[in-house]
Amino acid sequence: MNDKIKNLLKAIKRDYFNSPFNIVLSLVILYLAARLGIWLIQWAFINAVWSGENREVAVKNGSTWAFIRAKLRFFIFGFYPKEQIWRIIITFLIMALSFIPYFMKKIRHKVLVFASHMLIWPIVIIFFLSGGAGLEKVSTNDWGGLTLTLILSALGLLYSFPIGIALALGRRSPKPVIRGLSVAYIEFFRGIPLITILFMASVVVPFFLPPQISIDKIIRVVIGMTCFQSAYLAEVIRGGLQSISKGQYEASDSLGFGFSLQQYLIILPQVLKVTVANIGGISISFLKDTTLVLIIGMFDLLGMVSPLASDSNWLGMEPEGYLFAGLIYWIICFTISRITNRIEEKVHTLPEVGGTT
Amino acid sequence: MNRTKTRSITIQTAIIIVLIAIFTFFGYNYIRNITSRNIGIGFGFMRETAGFSISQTLISYTESDTFGRTFVIGLLNTLVASIIGIVLATLLGFLIGLMRLSKNKLIHNVAVFYVETLRNIPPLLHVLFWYQVVFLNVLPPFKESFKLGDWLYINVRGITIPSFIPQTSATSFRILFFVSIVAIFYIGYVKKKMVLRGVHKKLWPLQLAIILALVLFTAIAKPFQIVLPEITKFKFSSGTTIRPELFSVVVALGTYTSTYISEAVRSSIIAVPKGQLEAAKSLGFNRYRRLQLIIIPQAMRTMIPPVTNQYLNLIKNTSLGMAVAYPDLTSVFAGTTLNQTGRALEVMSLVMLTYLSISLVTSLLMNWYNRSIINKKGELLEKEEVPLE
Numbered sequence: 001m002n003d004k005i006k007n008l009l010k011a012i013k014r015d016y017f018n019s020p021f022n023i024v025l026s027l028v029i030l031y032l033a034a035r036l037g038i039w040l041i042q043w044a045f046i047n048a049v050w051s052g053e054n055r056e057v058a059v060k061n062g063s064t065w066a067f068i069r070a071k072l073r074f075f076i077f078g079f080y081p082k083e084q085i086w087r088i089i090i091t092f093l094i095m096a097l098s099f100i101p102y103f104m105k106k107i108r109h110k111v112l113v114f115a116s117h118m119l120i121w122p123i124v125i126i127f128f129l130s131g132g133a134g135l136e137k138v139s140t141n142d143w144g145g146l147t148l149t150l151i152l153s154a155l156g157l158l159y160s161f162p163i164g165i166a167l168a169l170g171r172r173s174p175k176p177v178i179r180g181l182s183v184a185y186i187e188f189f190r191g192i193p194l195i196t197i198l199f200m201a202s203v204v205v206p207f208f209l210p211p212q213i214s215i216d217k218i219i220r221v222v223i224g225m226t227c228f229q230s231a232y233l234a235e236v237i238r239g240g241l242q243s244i245s246k247g248q249y250e251a252s253d254s255l256g257f258g259f260s261l262q263q264y265l266i267i268l269p270q271v272l273k274v275t276v277a278n279i280g281g282i283s284i285s286f287l288k289d290t291t292l293v294l295i296i297g298m299f300d301l302l303g304m305v306s307p308l309a310s311d312s313n314w315l316g317m318e319p320e321g322y323l324f325a326g327l328i329y330w331i332i333c334f335t336i337s338r339i340t341n342r343i344e345e346k347v348h349t350l351p352e353v354g355g356t357t
Numbered sequence: 358m359n360r361t362k363t364r365s366i367t368i369q370t371a372i373i374i375v376l377i378a379i380f381t382f383f384g385y386n387y388i389r390n391i392t393s394r395n396i397g398i399g400f401g402f403m404r405e406t407a408g409f410s411i412s413q414t415l416i417s418y419t420e421s422d423t424f425g426r427t428f429v430i431g432l433l434n435t436l437v438a439s440i441i442g443i444v445l446a447t448l449l450g451f452l453i454g455l456m457r458l459s460k461n462k463l464i465h466n467v468a469v470f471y472v473e474t475l476r477n478i479p480p481l482l483h484v485l486f487w488y489q490v491v492f493l494n495v496l497p498p499f500k501e502s503f504k505l506g507d508w509l510y511i512n513v514r515g516i517t518i519p520s521f522i523p524q525t526s527a528t529s530f531r532i533l534f535f536v537s538i539v540a541i542f543y544i545g546y547v548k549k550k551m552v553l554r555g556v557h558k559k560l561w562p563l564q565l566a567i568i569l570a571l572v573l574f575t576a577i578a579k580p581f582q583i584v585l586p587e588i589t590k591f592k593f594s595s596g597t598t599i600r601p602e603l604f605s606v607v608v609a610l611g612t613y614t615s616t617y618i619s620e621a622v623r624s625s626i627i628a629v630p631k632g633q634l635e636a637a638k639s640l641g642f643n644r645y646r647r648l649q650l651i652i653i654p655q656a657m658r659t660m661i662p663p664v665t666n667q668y669l670n671l672i673k674n675t676s677l678g679m680a681v682a683y684p685d686l687t688s689v690f691a692g693t694t695l696n697q698t699g700r701a702l703e704v705m706s707l708v709m710l711t712y713l714s715i716s717l718v719t720s721l722l723m724n725w726y727n728r729s730i731i732n733k734k735g736e737l738l739e740k741e742e743v744p745l746e
Binding site for chain 1: 373387390462474481490495669695708
């Protein structure tokens, strides 16, 4: 026990107080961190107000988490009718359950699972969330909050995957037309802000369609975001493709594999393996990018803060609202990054068949 | 062989035909929709009167100016936010990146905390937080401005600093300033050339002399009259006010992007071979010289591509300023101008083209810089004057 304390003191001395300059620096930082920490704890916990009906309960030096409690339903489900919320829950349950086949060893071709998601998810979402066919209709304008954030990012990521892979392969294709078009597509979408694409989706695209056809705004936005995200994903996958050694291609050529079989069985699995970390990073930025829909008038998790804080009962509750939204985004993004780290570690410790080169 | 060739040509022709068909379909619909709604086609609207006001303009602008001018105003505001944001993000990014490499665990942890918290929060939330929470909720109202002497006032309406009014000698000051900067950089360049050839001469006194001369000129000729902000009942009658919108966008994007830049800085410094550090130590360089002369120049090479990407992201992200009504290109042109004219396609294609060109110019500049520092090594090996020991 005594040794342990001794070691700890040694470690502290080594890590924090190893030179006069560092001693001063450490003390200053400690002091500032303590001041900030104490203030934060007082504001967020000690002086905080946890329950109440309106903003009268707010105190000067504390946060009003009562606002979050009162509006939690809206933060999560948007303006979706209260008695219909079970439909959202079922939708997410089905989407979550649809991941199970990925973990089943018996299923050899997981691509088929992925393809079935591309087919099933939108059907489930449209059927349960917008209603019709026996269920009460709910306008997509009422979709919002965390629900909308998750739907937009899930669908965007789902569809940008195959397009991104196709673009990455296209960019390396020997056929000049395919290569040129892929390069133009990728560079175009990477060169412009997402907001302009959302503007296109919400303002300009209706002009391009025949007057009798109207596509729902949410679908237009998902398509626009997919176009944008697939360009970024394509570059990540291209990086992975470049890291595959020539020998892999030559070996599969000598086995007589055609292009599609070669990509499917040999190249792409390896590419996914080396790009796991980057794909995780890019999923995080896609999720963060969904916040931009608030600019074209959709109320995602971040977008909900402003309308909720302009409720006459809860005027001026923006700080709490933004902090809460920030916390949720932080938790989700941090979880994704931890998960991808875990997968990356697992993938790298897998035994390599045939030995390393 | 011939069969595959025919197949390849068939596929590519098919793709082109499909694309043309799609574009024709869209074009046909567009023209039909436009004519039925009487909106009109073409960029002629750029010469029409805009008739709306813009809260922050770098060059003069009135409501009777044209839409063409609103485009220029928006573009300038985008560039201003981008440049300030990039400078801030680079400085912070370097600082945080170096802090993460510090042996002092406390400093290291502060840097890790900074990066992990800020990076996992959407940039739009950063912008809204600075604007809505810091400016509108935390900062004092106009009458109770927080002030630092008579020089600096901070309140909900922005940060007010003294204004510098150019006097008659201002032009010569600007020229002198520009020439001095070029001269200082040129001396640095000459010094590097000398070092490459094994010549060591002290040149910094020359640089110092130039700076002193500039300071002396400023002291004597007083090219700018400093006017302190003066508070009247409802507004400042003098001084320059940095509007909260600009401040929010710049600080939000600067801090957010700095987390990514710090990662690039950190990983590229780690990537410098350890032998370089050991060699520098054995030559007796102290810590700072080691960083400055040996480590950072080499880390620069791996750093530049990811940092360029971050610069491009920051420039594109200035469009988030729209959420707080910062009058950038997207907000002024894709927002207000589009609403006023209804020329959706023209406006959007112009905006997109402009962003594409800004991105292109930025990456060209960074590539040029990249090549200029990478070539150093090659140059060193080619020069015959360098003794081959």
